[in-house]
Amino acid sequence: xxxxxxxxxxxxxxxxxxxxxxxxxxxxxxxxxxxxVGTQATVKTMTPHEVWDLGxxxxxxxxxxxxLRPGHDVVREAGGxxxxxxxxxxxxxxxxxxxxxxxxxxxxxxxxxxxFRSHIDGATHFLRPEDAVRIQNDLGADIxxxxxxxxxxxxxxxxxxxxxxxxARWAARCRAAHGRPDEQALFGIVQGSVYPDLxxxxxxxxxxxxxxxxxxxxxxxxxxxxxxxxxxxxxxxLLPEDRPRYLxxxxxxxDLIEGVWRGVDMFDCxxxxxxxxxxxxxxxxxxxTVRGAAYARDWAxxxxxxxxxxxxxxxxxxxxxxxxxxxxxxxxxxxxxNLHFLLRLMEDIRQAIAAGRLAALRRDFYALxxxxxxxxxxxxxxxxxx
Amino acid sequence: xxxxxxxxxxxxxxxxxxxxxxxxxxxxxxxxxxxxVGTQATVKTMTPHEVWDLGxxxxxxxxxxxxLRPGHDVVREAGGxxxxxxxxxxxxxxxxxxxxxxxxxxxxxxxxxxxFRSHIDGATHFLRPEDAVRIQNDLGADIxxxxxxxxxxxxxxxxxxxxxxxxARWAARCRAAHGRPDEQALFGIVQGSVYPDLxxxxxxxxxxxxxxxxxxxxxxxxxxxxxxxxxxxxxxxLLPEDRPRYLxxxxxxxDLIEGVWRGVDMFDCxxxxxxxxxxxxxxxxxxxTVRGAAYARDWAxxxxxxxxxxxxxxxxxxxxxxxxxxxxxxxxxxxxxNLHFLLRLMEDIRQAIAAGRLAALRRDFYALxxxxxxxxxxxxxxxxxx
Numbered sequence: 001x002x003x004x005x006x007x008x009x010x011x012x013x014x015x016x017x018x019x020x021x022x023x024x025x026x027x028x029x030x031x032x033x034x035x036x037v038g039t040q041a042t043v044k045t046m047t048p049h050e051v052w053d054l055g056x057x058x059x060x061x062x063x064x065x066x067x068l069r070p071g072h073d074v075v076r077e078a079g080g081x082x083x084x085x086x087x088x089x090x091x092x093x094x095x096x097x098x099x100x101x102x103x104x105x106x107x108x109x110x111x112x113x114x115x116f117r118s119h120i121d122g123a124t125h126f127l128r129p130e131d132a133v134r135i136q137n138d139l140g141a142d143i144x145x146x147x148x149x150x151x152x153x154x155x156x157x158x159x160x161x162x163x164x165x166x167x168a169r170w171a172a173r174c175r176a177a178h179g180r181p182d183e184q185a186l187f188g189i190v191q192g193s194v195y196p197d198l199x200x201x202x203x204x205x206x207x208x209x210x211x212x213x214x215x216x217x218x219x220x221x222x223x224x225x226x227x228x229x230x231x232x233x234x235x236x237x238l239l240p241e242d243r244p245r246y247l248x249x250x251x252x253x254x255d256l257i258e259g260v261w262r263g264v265d266m267f268d269c270x271x272x273x274x275x276x277x278x279x280x281x282x283x284x285x286x287x288x289t290v291r292g293a294a295y296a297r298d299w300a301x302x303x304x305x306x307x308x309x310x311x312x313x314x315x316x317x318x319x320x321x322x323x324x325x326x327x328x329x330x331x332x333x334x335x336x337x338n339l340h341f342l343l344r345l346m347e348d349i350r351q352a353i354a355a356g357r358l359a360a361l362r363r364d365f366y367a368l369x370x371x372x373x374x375x376x377x378x379x380x381x382x383x384x385x386x
Numbered sequence: 387x388x389x390x391x392x393x394x395x396x397x398x399x400x401x402x403x404x405x406x407x408x409x410x411x412x413x414x415x416x417x418x419x420x421x422x423v424g425t426q427a428t429v430k431t432m433t434p435h436e437v438w439d440l441g442x443x444x445x446x447x448x449x450x451x452x453x454l455r456p457g458h459d460v461v462r463e464a465g466g467x468x469x470x471x472x473x474x475x476x477x478x479x480x481x482x483x484x485x486x487x488x489x490x491x492x493x494x495x496x497x498x499x500x501x502f503r504s505h506i507d508g509a510t511h512f513l514r515p516e517d518a519v520r521i522q523n524d525l526g527a528d529i530x531x532x533x534x535x536x537x538x539x540x541x542x543x544x545x546x547x548x549x550x551x552x553x554a555r556w557a558a559r560c561r562a563a564h565g566r567p568d569e570q571a572l573f574g575i576v577q578g579s580v581y582p583d584l585x586x587x588x589x590x591x592x593x594x595x596x597x598x599x600x601x602x603x604x605x606x607x608x609x610x611x612x613x614x615x616x617x618x619x620x621x622x623x624l625l626p627e628d629r630p631r632y633l634x635x636x637x638x639x640x641d642l643i644e645g646v647w648r649g650v651d652m653f654d655c656x657x658x659x660x661x662x663x664x665x666x667x668x669x670x671x672x673x674x675t676v677r678g679a680a681y682a683r684d685w686a687x688x689x690x691x692x693x694x695x696x697x698x699x700x701x702x703x704x705x706x707x708x709x710x711x712x713x714x715x716x717x718x719x720x721x722x723x724n725l726h727f728l729l730r731l732m733e734d735i736r737q738a739i740a741a742g743r744l745a746a747l748r749r750d751f752y753a754l755x756x757x758x759x760x761x762x763x764x765x766x767x768x769x770x771x772x
Binding site: 040048317 | 427
């Protein structure tokens with residue numbers, strides 16, 4: 001009996017969107033789903049019970065970070081990530097591929113694996129695909145990821161082809177090394193940079209290996225949004241209908257809608273939590289940065305009509321004060337709001353698919369979103385903590 | 387009708403301890419009470435509802451900090467501190483005297499007031515006793531404090547005498563400037579450094595002014611503990627029996643017991659929250675610093691038998707990981723535990739006084755406390771954020 005089972009429940013008539021149910025050893029998850037990121041076995045600023053109360057049922061955590069600190073042996077001794085962090089829901093661990101690749105120039109890729117230097121103490125490590133899987137076996141997530149090269153953007157065609165081929169060979173090695181196939185589902189990752197034919201080739205080579213789920217990697221790494229959407233249109237239809245499809249590292253409201261529209265079932269991103277710690281929050285009319293002086297005497301909630309804890313109790317003026325004074329509660333309240341916003345959006349999306357009206361939701365979303373709240377805010381930099 | 391009313395409900399037979407009830411415009415508070423500190427209108431890392439759920443019913447906030455940021459006019463426009471920070475209980479504001487004095491050498495004391503430079507931007511400000519009271523009128527706390535000089539330790543007798551006399555003159559000016567006597571109770575502060583005769587003189591001069599409550603200031607500022615206890619024994623009996631007595635800036639478990647023993651009703655201190663952020667927690671057997679390598683694989687809770695949220699769900703090993711990884715949840719969990727510890731200790735103390743068995747509680751406390759958990763840990767430095 002495979003540890004993870006996926007079932008498509010309904011399809012949207014106007015798009016490739018599906019409503020699904022992903023059954024894991026730690027509960028069933030309705031898809032499309034956004035997974036909050038708990039890089040270091042904690043969703044930054046939040047307790048696991050707060051994340052649960054916001055409606056999340058699956059979290060992402062990071063192999064790279066946990067391997068370095070506290071060490072996968074410590075997590076294994078705790079009984080795995082779930083008891084270690086007291087999270088009652090499901091967990092997916094990223095393989096570390098993205099994080100290791102983003103350490104350039106502190107890493108060197110060979111056919112056997114990747115040599116890199118720790119961002120914590122500079123120590124040299126060598127990670128092979130087999131290591132990444134065995135570490136994830138110790139971490140004990142419900143879903144684990146193959147070790148891939150997240151092909152940098154931009155890459156020329158030759159590099160992108162060599163990279164996707166290596167990723168495919170690594171995927172086969174990961175599958176062979178998987179020590180707990182009855183307890184953890186290992187998903188493959190497709191690459192191909194921004195070249196439609198390479199995206200097609202990567203999908204074909206990865207699907208041949210017959211994984212219980214597939215992630216689309218190497219997008220949202222700097223390419224223009226229309227290019228990302230085009231790559232999804234090329235590649236997602238090649239992934240099996242009856243397996244979950246996961247778009248890695250994507251989490252802006254508009255990209256969630258566009259990903260679902262193109263048939264994606266799962267998403268993760270640090271964006272909502274990272275923006276929050278910089279004092280930027282989502283509203284249906286776009287983002288606002290509540291640190292700004294304009295909010296010093298603004299007694300409205302972060303978003304009028306929002307039912308999250310932050311909006312039910314506190315004003316923008318108070319939250320701005322907390323952020324300016326470097327008080328942790330300010331980051332907490334913005335994090336609660338942003339996660340609530342995205343999880344509610346996904347709930348709305350699921351209801352819309354069930355009712356066959358995703359096109360209407362998408363139209364209504366853009367009508368408000370493009371009004372704008374105060375103009376676009378640049379995203380803070382940083383990739384290792386993704 | 388005075389805004390704050392105090393009633394002694396029971397007395398301990400073996401000591402000067404009293405069980406009391408302090409009625410404020412925002413609820414009644416059982417004394418002896420420990421007030422968590424929300425320096426900048428937030429108890430660091432906590433939501434107000436979490437602080438309430440731990441059993442706190444009165445918080446302290448700081449005039450100095452709120453005057454500089456966000457500005458007392460902003461808090462007044464919010465309707466005062468209670469709605470600004472969404473705190474349903476009572477609030478006491480410190481006058482800023484302690485904070486301004488601790489800015490030395492960035493401050494200059496004159497008869498009229500204190501000139502100081504902001505720790506935020508270095509700008510020069512001049513604060514007179516009248517200003518401190520009017521700012522507190524704007525902040526809107528239930529209990530406000532006279533503007534005093536917290537006499538530094540050590541000070542010679544001449545300086546300590548001049549300082550206490552100035553503080554007494556300032557106390558009279560504060561009383562005259564108080565703009566909301568029907569809504570906010572203004573407490574006087576006694577000083578006198580470590581000189582018994584000056585402590586007596588300061589008590590006499592301050593009590594003459596007839597305040598609805600009295601704070602003992604200038605202790606726990608570096609003097610040996612036996613000296614602090616001696617000063618309490620000299621000074622507290624001179625404060626009126628029917629008024630609350632507040633020992634400022636004291637919050638170690640042993641000092642709470644010794645203060646109550648000598649007739650103190652109210653306490654505040656940043657110690658539990660500040661220690662927590664450095665990863666040090668209270669247990670009945672003394673403090674432990676859970677950041678230490680010894681806890682890397684310690685699967686016990688912070689304190690065996692503790693019923694706080696942190697101890698019910700998380701291991702020392704996990705909390706150590708969070709602290710080492712600079713994750714905010716680590717500071718949150720230690721803060722919850724330390725506040726729970728002190729608030730539970732005060733609840734135990736109140737029950738012991740009611741039952742006439744404070745001596746037994748004190749004996750039992752020291753029997754465990756002196757066993758030690760891992761030896762004494764030095765306190766982190768810093769005074770401005772008190």
